[in-house]
Amino acid sequence: MELVTFDEAWARLERHVPATINIPTDVWNPVEPRWLTRDVSAAVDLPPFSRSMMDGYAIHAADLRGDAPLRVVGDVRAGDALSVSVTPGQAVRVRTGAPVPPGTAAVVREEWVAVEGDAIRLLRPVISGESVQPQGDDARRGDVIARAGQLVDGQTQAVLRAAGVHQYTCPRPLAAAVLATGSELVTGPHAEGGPPPGHVYAATDAFLQSTLSHLGVEIAAVEHAPDDLDAIVAAAKRLAAKVDLLILTGGASVGDADYARAALAALDDDAPLLFERIWMRPGAPMLARPTSKGFAFGLSGNPAAAYVQFHTLVVPFVMRWLGVRGARPFPLMAVLDGDVHMKPVKHTRVLRGRLRLQRATLMFQPEDKQSSGSLAGLVSTNAIARMDGHHLARGATVPVAWTRGWVPSLGLV
Numbered sequence: 001m002e003l004v005t006f007d008e009a010w011a012r013l014e015r016h017v018p019a020t021i022n023i024p025t026d027v028w029n030p031v032e033p034r035w036l037t038r039d040v041s042a043a044v045d046l047p048p049f050s051r052s053m054m055d056g057y058a059i060h061a062a063d064l065r066g067d068a069p070l071r072v073v074g075d076v077r078a079g080d081a082l083s084v085s086v087t088p089g090q091a092v093r094v095r096t097g098a099p100v101p102p103g104t105a106a107v108v109r110e111e112w113v114a115v116e117g118d119a120i121r122l123l124r125p126v127i128s129g130e131s132v133q134p135q136g137d138d139a140r141r142g143d144v145i146a147r148a149g150q151l152v153d154g155q156t157q158a159v160l161r162a163a164g165v166h167q168y169t170c171p172r173p174l175a176a177a178v179l180a181t182g183s184e185l186v187t188g189p190h191a192e193g194g195p196p197p198g199h200v201y202a203a204t205d206a207f208l209q210s211t212l213s214h215l216g217v218e219i220a221a222v223e224h225a226p227d228d229l230d231a232i233v234a235a236a237k238r239l240a241a242k243v244d245l246l247i248l249t250g251g252a253s254v255g256d257a258d259y260a261r262a263a264l265a266a267l268d269d270d271a272p273l274l275f276e277r278i279w280m281r282p283g284a285p286m287l288a289r290p291t292s293k294g295f296a297f298g299l300s301g302n303p304a305a306a307y308v309q310f311h312t313l314v315v316p317f318v319m320r321w322l323g324v325r326g327a328r329p330f331p332l333m334a335v336l337d338g339d340v341h342m343k344p345v346k347h348t349r350v351l352r353g354r355l356r357l358q359r360a361t362l363m364f365q366p367e368d369k370q371s372s373g374s375l376a377g378l379v380s381t382n383a384i385a386r387m388d389g390h391h392l393a394r395g396a397t398v399p400v401a402w403t404r405g406w407v408p409s410l411g412l413v
């Protein structure tokens with residue numbers, strides 16, 4: 001069976017990212033993370049009118065440094081339409097957020113004036129433009145305010161709304177299904193006294209689901225199937241016809257009860273398997289192929305191996321699919337905090353561990369246990385690191401990717 005290098009596996013995936021169907025999205029709906037497929041321009045000036053930044057008095061250019069009393073001729077509140085203007089010798093009371101009247105050179109905050117009946121007197125000179133935000137100061141109508149590839153979350157939506165944008169364009173949300181295979185899997189609530197002999201509790205779909213959900217992918221189904229070729233093929237076909245992304249786990253290796261390859265091959269259309277084994281450890285047995293609705297992966301049964309396959313290749317692939325232009329495996333570099341010695345193998349090793357900031361340096365500390373049978377460390381794992389070769393000394397620089405903490409990592413690709 002052909003083994004491909006890690007970089008070749010990514011190159012093949014990159015060439016097969018499905019085309020997205022772009023849909024208009026309403027800026028007033030709460031949003032899962034989305035990525036823009038087109039630049040967005042401001043529909044109105046931001047702010048839409050010149051406004052006061054303080055509670056105070058709008059005054060004319062002729063009165064910025066005078067100490068003569070200024071007659072207060074009007075009062076404008078936030079939300080009011082303007083009906084007065086400011087002329088020399090006059091002031092208009094304004095509130096924070098109110099439009100400033102025509103003729104305004106500055107707003108003097110109310111702490112800086114003495115009120116004398118229906119007039120005010122400046123307690124200090126004011127500079128031109130003080131406490132006034134001009135119309136279009138932040139962005140002008142027609143300016144590009146968010147570029148294609150930009151993350152849209154509540155923060156971006158706030159800007160789009162403020163700039164009068166009602167809709168933006170991003171890929172249609174993806175739906176995914178997970179099919180966990182293995183007759184040994186116990187999928188219900190924990191039984192008293194542990195699982196039946198020879199059985200294990202299903203684990204992998206928990207992190208697949210949560211990470212995909214964080215990316216805004218809808219989880220349409222999570223199913224389990226025993227090691228039975230017909231059952232797995234039937235479930236895989238049914239799910240692949242329904243969702244954009246199908247992830248099979250287990251049975252990815254070469255045993256006579258390993259059916260992932262047959263199940264993926266049986267999917268309706270005749271798209272090729274892009275690869276079925278990678279020079280990667282853990283995580284060598286991994287399958288990938290386009291489907292008529294999208295894409296399917298077969299991940300290793302070992303949860304730790306599946307975790308590595310998922311975060312190295314599936315997550316950046318899905319992010320590309322969602323429109324994150326820069327998404328790629330191991331987008332960051334970190335300094336290794338510990339020596340790593342491994343058996344010499346031809347594989348690209350992927351280490352699980354913890355990223356943390358030490359002063360201004362990102363440090364990666366590998367977990368003690370790196371075997372594909374070790375799962376317990378994932379409780380504190382928040383990153384993976386790439387290791388080519390079998391020895392790395394403390395202080396070496398390694399390519400890394402976050403596996404948790406989506407808010408920082410989304411901005412970093």
Ligand SMILES: Nc1nc2c(c(=O)[nH]1)N[C@H]1C(S)=C(S)[C@@H](COP(=O)(O)OP(=O)(O)OC[C@H]3O[C@@H](n4cnc5c(N)ncnc54)[C@H](O)[C@@H]3O)O[C@H]1N2
Binds near residue numbers: 202
């Ligand atoms: N003769 C060979 N045997 C194996 C090879 C090989 O090259 N030749 N490759 C090994 C490698 S490397 C890996 S990784 C595993 C992957 O095998 P499968 O994808 O076929 O996985 P399974 O056999 O189905 O399961 C492996 C292991 O993981 C447990 N498991 C499965 N699914 C789950 C789940 N959802 N939650 C928790 N645990 C799960 C399962 O009980 C097994 O213990 O193959 C090697 N074998």
Ligand code: MOO
Binds near residue numbers: 281282283285300302
């Ligand atoms: O590829 Mo396997 O995950 O090394 O055990």
